Amino acid sequence: MKPTENPQGNLAIGRRSFLSGAAALGVGAGLAAPANAANTTAAEKSTIALRDQDLPFIATEETYTTDELIALNAINDDHVEYLKETGLAELGPGRIGDMDQAGINMQILSAHTPGVQDLAGQEGIDFAYRLNKMIATGPMVTYPGRFQAYATLPLQDPVASADELERAVREDGFVGAMTNGFIGKKFLDHPDFEPLLARAEALDVPIYLHPGFPPKEVFDIYYRIMRPGYNDEYQDYILSGSGYGWHQEVLTQCLRLIMTGTFDRFPKLQMIIGHMGEGLPFFFERIVEDLGDVTEGSLNKPIGQYFNDNFWYTTSAFFQDELLHLLLKYISVDRVMFGTDYPFADMKQGTDWFRAVDLPREAKEKIAFRNAQKLFGIKV
Helix, strand or coil: CCCCCCCCECCCCCCCCHHHHHHHHCCCCCCCCCCCCCCCCCCHHHHHHHHCCCCCCCCEEECCCCHHHHHHHCCHHHHHHHHHCCCCCCCCHHHHHHHHCCCCCCEEEECCCCCCCCCHHHHHHHHHHHHHHHHCHHHHHHHCCEEEEEEEECCCHHHHHHHHHHHHHHHHCCCCEEECCCCCCCCCHHHHHHHHHHHHHHHCCEEEEEEECCHHHHHHHHHCCCCCCCCCCCCHHHCCCEEEECHHHHHHHHHHHCCHHHHHHHHCCEEEECCCHCCCHHHHHHHHHHHHHCCCCCCCCCCCHHHHHHHEECCCCCCHHHHHHHHHHHHCEEEEEEEECCCCHHHHHHHHHHHHHHCCHHHHHHHHHHHHHHHHHCCC
């Protein structure tokens, strides 16, 4: 089984795959403590810490892997060891214990980036099926009500992907699909993927647009830094991934989906993006202002409307009050869901943060679990 070529041999690895090495290079996790106001008194901090302790949670971006998936996507032996140490493959008592400690009722599982989407032919189709069945017959059965899942798809074959999505939804009860950025040199707006998009719309299940690593040409132009002594194994990789590139890439894919008329052709199609909107809140007014006029005659709706009609957003790994409030300035609270990005972010830190957020209880319930219940048709 040969890994698909990518920017540095095989960089198809996880969001914090080199966190230990990156830490020495000044790469932080970007997480904020729940109570970070310098003038907050001890009594106020205690009150904040105890807020909404009864709040249920559905965590909507939670990752798993297997030894077979690690063998496909790991960059080297050190990375194999790292992935095995993270807890990604733990789908039993260890993960359940972390969920219980954090107060998380359910995780929606997804395969480690990029899943099998770079694996072509029958090998990719069979691999996707094995992963999906492993989740359906394993943790979902062993711990009823604690796990759900996004289908892993063999995206090199869009028709086979549509078929596997339908099988996983109808046979295994999965709640949607996870994709991981570029599929070869294409995004989902390419006409090749219309069979998959049509099937997702017909099944009334969402597609989660997780980031992935760019093709070599893009990587070399945007992210490869040529400098003597430069640690490209860490720095180029993280620059193109969790440190910057991933978030811009997802937002670019979202805009392409809108501007190519994907949601005019599939008006009920739903997409999910993580990481507090992948930079969308910061750029929202500029996008609406600058792209609104030029798309007025080519789209059925104002460009900003699609972000509230066809997209959902998760808090995964961005546990910062100011980012959540900025997202809610432009996006309905009915479209935001809780997520942690476990095990690359700490579940308890995520739930502690969100319990302390200053929002009305009704809004917090929507984000913590009710919106996920509505979108996925599940109960906690």
